[in-house]
Amino acid sequence: EAQVTQNPRYLITVTGKKLTVTCSQNMNHEYMSWYRQDPGLGLRQIYYSMNVEVTDKGDVPEGYKVSRKEKRNFPLILESPSPNQTSLYFCASSPIRQGAKSSYGYTFGSGTRLTVV
Amino acid sequence: AQSVTQPDIHITVSEGASLELRCNYSYGATPYLFWYVQSPGQGLQLLLKYFSGDTLVQGIKGFEAEFKRSQSSFNLRKPSVHWSDAAEYFCAVGPTAGYSTLTFGKGTMLLVSP
Numbered sequence: 054e055a056q057v058t059q060n061p062r063y064l065i066t067v068t069g070k071k072l073t074v075t076c077s078q079n080m081n082h083e084y085m086s087w088y089r090q091d092p093g094l095g096l097r098q099i100y101y102s103m104n105v106e107v108t109d110k111g112d113v114p115e116g117y118k119v120s121r122k123e124k125r126n127f128p129l130i131l132e133s134p135s136p137n138q139t140s141l142y143f144c145a146s147s148p149i150r151q152g153a154k155s156s157y158g159y160t161f162g163s164g165t166r167l168t169v170v
Numbered sequence: 171a172q173s174v175t176q177p178d179i180h181i182t183v184s185e186g187a188s189l190e191l192r193c194n195y196s197y198g199a200t201p202y203l204f205w206y207v208q209s210p211g212q213g214l215q216l217l218l219k220y221f222s223g224d225t226l227v228q229g230i231k232g233f234e235a236e237f238k239r240s241q242s243s244f245n246l247r248k249p250s251v252h253w254s255d256a257a258e259y260f261c262a263v264g265p266t267a268g269y270s271t272l273t274f275g276k277g278t279m280l281l282v283s284p
Contacts (some may be wrong), residue, residue: 057213086271095276098261100267110272143213157271158204161213 055080059144059162065132066169073128076144083149084123084127084138085127086111086159087119089140103149134169141166172197176275183251184283186257191246191278193261202264203208204272205235209257217259220244231255275279 057078066072078085086101088111098111102121116138118130127146131138145159173196177279195201202221206214218229225237235246244261258279262272 069180097275098271101271158216163213
């Protein structure tokens with residue numbers, strides 16, 4: 054089954070304790086992205102990657118890191134989490150438009166609800 | 171820069187009634203347009219998308235959307251709402267040049283009353 058898998062689904066952590074949220078897709082998509090979702094603010098992009106070793110900042114990158122060492126994986130790293138990073142996080146992937154217009158559009162993971170206390 | 175406006179934060183519709191969710195976009199040309207649905211506790215699922223051609227697009231679960239260039243709109247419709255349609259709906263726009271980054275509206279929460 055074509056899917057984007059995020060882990061964990063739920064995470065409670067303490068301020069300053071480094072954590073990683075994993076994201077993996079099995080569709081051979083070039084493009085991957087992380088969003089956070091907060092009430093009243095909708096989805097805001099954190100980082101995105103257009104291919105292996107190619108990443109760029111989205112709208113709200115502060116406090117986050119990413120890496121793209123393999124095409125299928127795109128982990129989100131919080132080096133020193135703070136309470137304002139409490140949110141619902143989504144990973145998404147998509148083929149690059151030029152190569153696959155008919156399938157262009159995001160496939161989302163099920164989300165990771167992070168609480169930082 | 172591209173942007174998406176969903177003017178209604180909440181909408182309540184009676185079961186069996188028709189539904190229209192509004193979406194307006196700002197973009198320099200005709201963009202790619204999408205509607206996603208998020209059920210409680212779930213990720214976002216693609217309902218339908220518009221690239222070009224026929225301005226009336228059919229999607230899953232009985233939804234359709236109409237692209238109106240003159241109004242910069244892409245409104246989502248369903249003729250008869252079911253209780254299971256209660257969810258949050260997001261409109262998104264993507265550029266026709268460059269890569270795949272989508273910009274999302276802030277969402278419309280649909281409540282279905284008996």
